[in-house]
Amino acid sequence: MLTVYHAPGTRSGGVVWLLEELAVPYELEIVDVRAEGGAPESYRAIQPNKKVPAIVHDGVPVHERAAIFAYLADAFPQAGLAPPVGDPRRGPYLSWLVYNDAVLDPVMAAKMGGWQYEKMGVSFGAFDDMVRHLHETFADRDYVLGDQICAADILLLGGVNFALRMTKVLPSSPGLEAYVDRMMSRPAVARAVARGRAS
Secondary structure: OEEEEEOOOOOOHHHHHHHHHHOOOOEEEEOOOOOOOOOOHHHHHOOOOOOOOEEEEOOEEEEOHHHHHHHHHHHOHHHOOOOOOOOOOHHHHHHHHHHHHHHHHHHHHHHHHOOOOOHHHOOOOOHHHHHHHHHHHOOOOOEOOEOOOOHHHHHHHHHHHHHHHHOOOOOOOHHHHHHHHHHHOOHHHHHHHHHHHHO
C-alpha cells in the first residue's frame, strides 16, 4: 500500500508525476496545508514540519522530496528512472536529486524573496552559479544524465518550470526552454495534473 500526502498546487505534485511515470498504484491523501495553523497536528507523525509531500509505503513514512524520489525510483526499478548501485551514472543522479533541494530550491526562494546574502555565508551558494550550472548542463544534453530521463529530471523540472515560465526569475536559454518543453510534453504530466486536481 502506497499513500501520497498531497496538497494541490504545491511541490507534492512532482511526487504524483513520478508515480504516474512509475505506473504503480497509489492513493492520494489530501492535506490542507493552507488551513489556519496548517495541517492537523496528527500529521506530524508522518511529516515533522506538517509540509507536503510525504509518503507512507507499507507502513513506512518517508518525507523530504529528494528522499521520496530516491526511495520510489529504487522501490520500483522496472521504470528505469534510477541508475542502480554500481552504475557510473548513480553518483551524478544522486547529486542532481540533492542539488535540487539543497541548492536550487533555496537559491530560488532567496531570489524571489529579495534576500541579500554573501554566497560564502550560506550552504546553498549564489543564484548566478546555479543559473550557470543549469544553462551549461542543458546546452548539450536532453536530460540531466544525457539522453535518458531519470527521477532527478522530474524533481528538477518543478522548480525550473516555476522559475522560468511562471515567476520568470530564472533567465532563459535555448537548452533550458527545450528541456522544459520536452519534460512537459510527457503523457504522465497530464495524468498527474488530472489526478492531483481530482482528489
